[in-house]
Amino acid sequence: MNNYHHKLIAVILFVALLLVICTSLSAGQYDLSFMQVVAWFFHKMGLPFLENINVTEQQEAVLMFIRSPRTVVGLLVGAGLAASGAVLQGLFGNPLADPGIIGVSSGATFGAVIAIIIGINSTSLVGLPISAFIGAVIAVSLTIGLATRHGRIPVLTLLLAGVVVGMLFSALTAAMLTIMDDHKVQQYLFWTIGSLDYRRWEHVFMGVVPISLGIIIMMLMARHLNILALGEAEAKAVGMNVTKFRLILLAVATMTTASSVCITGSIGFVGLIIPHMMRMLVGPNHRHLLPASMVGGAVFLVFCDAVGRMLLPNSEINVGIMTAVLGTPYFLYLLRKNMDIR
Amino acid sequence: MENILSARSITTGYDKNIIITNASFDVEPGEFIGIIGKNGAGKSTLLKSLRGFLPLVKGSITLFGKELKSYSQRELAVQIAYLQQQVEMTFDYTARDMVMAGRYPYKKWWEQSSDSDTDIVDACMQYTGVMELANTPIRAMSGGQRQRVYLAKVLAQQTHVLFLDEPASGLDLFYQEEIFRFCQEMCKYGKTVIMVVHELNLAARYCSRLMLLKEGNIIADGNPGDVLTDGLLTEAYGVDIRSLINKETGHVDIFTVPAPDDGRKKELIKTIIGDRHNHGKAVAYE
Secondary structure, three states, X not given: OOHHHHHHHHHHHHHHHHHHHHHHHHOOOXXXXXXXXHHHHHHHHOOOOOOOOOOOHHHHHHHHHXXXXXXXXXXXXXXXXXXXXXXXXXXXXXXXXXXXXXXXXXXXXXXXXXXXXXXXXXXXXXXXXXXXXXXXXXXXXXXXXXXXXXXXXXXXXXXXXXXXXXXXXXXXXXXXXXXXXXXXXXXXXXXXXXXXXXXXHHHHHHHHHHHHHHHHHHHHOHHHHHHHXXXXXXXXXXXXXXXXXXXXXXXXHXXXXXXXXXXXXXXXXXXXXXXXXXXXXXXXXXXXXXXXXHHHHHHHHHHHHHHHHHOOOOOOOOHHHHHHXXXXXXXXXXXXXXXXXX | OOOOEEEEEEEEEEOOEEEEEEEEEEEOOOOEEEEEOOOOOOHHHHHHHHOOOOOEEEXXXXXXXXXXXXXXXXXXXXXXXXXXXXXXXXXOOEHHHHHHHOOHHHOOOOOOOOHHHHHHHHHHHHHOOOHHHOOOEHHHOOHHHHHHHHHHHHHHOOOOEEXXXXXXXXXXXXXXXXXXXXXXXXXXXXXEEEEEOOOHHHHHHHXXXXXXXXXXXXXXXXXXXXXXXXXXXXXXXXXXXXXXXXXXXXXXXXXXXXXXXXXXXXXXXXXXXXXXXXXOOOOOOO
């Protein structure tokens, strides 16, 4: 893994990012070609290219108010989930960890259900996301609280606590569902299968600050994460305050994941698979792994969303379904491969 | 000369399980100390408590005249490098990544590694002979290669004191001796090494001082020649041990004398071997 190799991967990821953005902006029921999207970019930037291609006012409105926010939300959430996944895998020293494992998703789902029951999701655009965020934070705090003993957070205990808290919140959610009206259950189902549908600029504004901030902090911590990923004993031997850094990174990853999940609903596999794939491409050093995961996650999520809009005529497949459909075979492959090593 | 490290009647262990009782000793600069004793005698526990990983139940440890407790984790990592017995790696970190970890305590939290760090890391890898493995994942290496990478890592920490917990275990003869040679050379230039050792013959040749542990007590502490006696070794290991000077090499040879058979052993062997071996012929048990 030399410098040249890393630069090559960076260029490939960047090109993939541009392609996937233009594809996503052109995909959907309202007719818009890939080249029109490219031309629209050039026109907007005042560059004298593709001036012969016209973009109608209606098309521009679709681009501006429907497809752009949707794509930007996809980029943000994909980047946030994948970077958090990479951080959690490094933190736990476990390549199969993902943001769901410490209770983020189940907590967020519970928060969402509460919001739907109270009905604040229909009165305010931010009601449900905020409630989901609070749910996620409560669940993770509970996980960490359960796992902390004498100022230490043993990894295995944390993972087990995460599983238990996840089960608890899933049970609470199920209990709520049994007493809900049918149309509210419908809304819940709609939320729980993560989607980028009807995401507006408001959603972008809601997520952009916490997600970007989270990613920046995680990247600044890359060197510490490298030490933590060597294991607790090694980290202590070189003088790291293990508990402090674990808590900081857990908090940042939770904030980032929760901010992502609360805008789009829970989207699986991005936080698990992308860091994995990127580790194969750029190696385990988080200075390369985190930026690669961020871009890779953004590309993957927006790609899945675009494909979900193109597969069926006059209909869409939710992005959460697409990531699972594309992600499951890869995950199984990873499991089999891990079994071979042992 | 001023002591680097002093232990004053320390008692320590894991939670309520006391392992080391009432140990006292001083360590001077340039010493190459081997901690010996049989499995479970408390060797690793002693090393861990000297590094501050285990809380003391009683007693005190001072490092450069200052209470060990008063050091922060980072200050300690600049004074003492510690190589643990087994390093479990989850990801494919390369040798360079690992050795670079040794520079961690020198950096402020926001700082990235600099060129001078790279120079030190390169020098350490060249010294232990793993430079050509710099970009190889540690998990893909043999035991001997790994151990030399870890040794480069603790050297990159540029500490006065090195703590090594069984660095030579499970290695080929050549690599074992090489690790002792590295340490001896480092001590010549003023570093102090405290090592948990199983290889008594090598310890006798390379260490400047040995500490013999039995059930958490230091029963002998001094020159290898004074510690490696028949009586002390037999007491510590619980089996009959002889230590002789090999006239040809001048080195100490240490070996065990099998316990006399009380007749029970033959019965056991009969059961284990059975009577179907010896190419069809009956096995002769005298």
